[in-house]
Amino acid sequence: MKQSFGGPGMHLAGADGLRAVACLGVIFHHLAQLLNMNLQTPAIQEIQSFLLMGNAGVSVFFVLSGYLLALPFWRGYLEQGDFPQMKHYILRRAARIVPGYYAALILCIALVLILGIPSESFWLRSLAGLTFTSGFHYVTFFPSEINGPLWSISFEVFSYLLLPLCMLGLFRLFGKRRSFKGAMGYWVGVMLVLLAVNQMIHMLLTPEPNMRSWDYGMIGGAKYWMPNYNPVGFFGHFAIGIIASGVVCRLQSTEERTASLCKRGGFDVLGGLFLLGAVVLIWGARHQPEFSWSIQHQPYLFPWFALLVAGFLATAPYSRWLPAIVDNGFFRYTAKISFGLYIWHNLIMTLANKYWIADMHYFGIREVGRWIWIVLGVLAVSYLIATLSYYLIEKPVLDRAYLAGKRLPKPASKGAKNANA
Template identity: 55%
Template sequence: MENKLYPSYLSGADGIRAIACLAVIFHHLTQRLSMHDQTTVIQESQAFLLVGNAGVSVFFVLSGFLLSLPFWKRYLGDGQFPEMGQYVFRRAARIVPGFYVAFMISTLLAFLWQIPTDYQLIRILTGLTFTSGFHYNTLFPSEINGPLWSISFEVFCYLLMPIFMLGLFFLGKRRSFRKAITYWVGVVLFIVCLNQLIHLFLTPDNIQRGWEYGLIGGAKYWMPNYNPIGFFGQFAFGIIASAITIKLFLESKAIEVFKRKGGFDVISFIGLAVSFYFLWHMRHLGDFSFSLQNQPYYFPIYPILVAVTLSTVPHSLWFGKLLDNRVLRFTAKVSFGLYIWHYLVITVVERFWVTDYYYMGLADFNSWLLVSSVILVTSYVVATLSFYLVEKPVLDWSHRKRFPGRRIQDLPGVRKEA
């Protein structure tokens, strides 16, 4: 195998992360605009922005794509299984500090504001241990910061990925790209079957099941369509996309002509464009009945479209650079903070400034636009403070810490990072 360099930075990934983050934020902002009071053009635009919650799917696909890269480098480079101590430590360093600060402040504010919170103690405990996603009573660990629900699901995927990867590494002595892809397609099918069993045996009863019963009722309504096992299927598409990306780097000579002619630009652009068109087409559906097993975010079509874009955009000539412009790269840098803080900003605004900034509550579009702009700017400020004061110091420290074992750069056949 040729000893060439993997790029130290995969173009396009930051831009896609930023778009996903902004899509989720605008989903929550447009929920506050009274749709029936708007013009047809605004209504159609609002309907499209409301399906921006599919950005959560992008996060899962993207996480699977990026976190599996070291595993694929070692597997396809005939290397050893990665050092799991370093993997777990750095994942914890990335997630725990920012999440804990946002979660504890949200919990404290809910207490100070005397907001009724059922099952408060168990929700705090499961929130702190990232196990809240296994029951509807705890799915939303915070009563006033709803988006924190997905962090538990993502942490669960962080744990499942190396377990399945371990099976691949020890599946026979001969390694091949075809075997690896077949294995991971099998994993996806296994997850789908397991998810079906969850639907058969773990579907909640209909007692107080619905958003009219608050967050717990809403969580009960979501489940079992929303469950950590099912979400790993979306994560797995990112893992498969990552394998394709690494394979394309290894076959760089064979694809060089295709790359020079902009072939990967065309594929990645079409993948992203079709994903937007698909969401536009779904904007009036109102549920996930189009999805396999009613899984969220139009599984498997939408995650596959995202995976197609992710697997090809690092090989593009111009499209990746276009996505990774300064604004989107900065947004990607603070995206975790944006995600975990923006809804709390919305809650504060609704409570202390614009009291009709609730679900479908604000009738005047100009007022909504002004308030939403203030929320967006404030969220960026809070997220930037979170990154530089909380997240980055821990991340820098974690990357300075050394773990025993051979580095990926030292393994035979694996190209050194630039």
């Protein structure tokens, strides 16, 4: 069986391709909002409706992060090793998020001040963004008026903090009497606790209805989203990825049976079915009201979509043919610069609308042909800026963090190294 993961320099098969699809899904979600659906043919409307569901890529990001970051914890647990080195974990997380995010947010802050762009509660939102606490209240939910996607970063940082805390509970609970079944039971318990806490958040922290709508700007939109969007609920997406990571480690420990199924293409069939199921689910929900088809009105068809994504991630490393399809060269490069694509593309669109293309706003573009040219332009500029962001801002810090991590005492077991992991 071909090893799809392992030590330094290796990667988990399927993760890069899925990251690229998720990133492009979010970008096309925002681009699809520009086309006036009411003026299009039924066929175009169906395609546009599907593209508008691309925001589910945010869920993929959370599942994928949980999946990749939990791997060293699972290996330490299942191999009777020690709890992973937290200094290395914190160093890598900070190096991955802070440089690119701070560059984008600080530029947004400067542009709002220099260009005089109206921004309600500007300093409070900026401070919350800089301290990764913006996701705890609807006023600060969007840290920047001109770069909406930055909202998810505080949620991800919160998940980064909860992962080692929950894993520490697993290590402490079972001590040296560790078992995979016990660990799965523990994480099912964590999921139930998350659902219970999320329900309490809905009961106690739902905003009052006054000015709770996208008609009242980004703060009104955030007020409408919350508490369906909240840090605890999003850790549920992250936790499903953590569980998938445990399954991958368990399959690795049963190599003989896993190899047999791999040779017969069983994992390709399973992975393909999970991937197809995710696409079919998104297609089926394209005309449904927001927050439908999900538990507790959480976004992105939770937990069904997240479970299908996790299923694909758990089976792809043992597939024979799927990695060659989903981890193609273009997707691998897109995955490498995906963080930059995510944090810069919407700012490009906002500035283009404000200072160049007047009808480049929600349902503003009337002709499909013109929309396609705008799409190509946004993608070209986004890839260019994301590439510069990666090589000039993100990669230098990541490389230094990697070298600093090598000087730290080595943990009991090593995790995978994926693009943007």
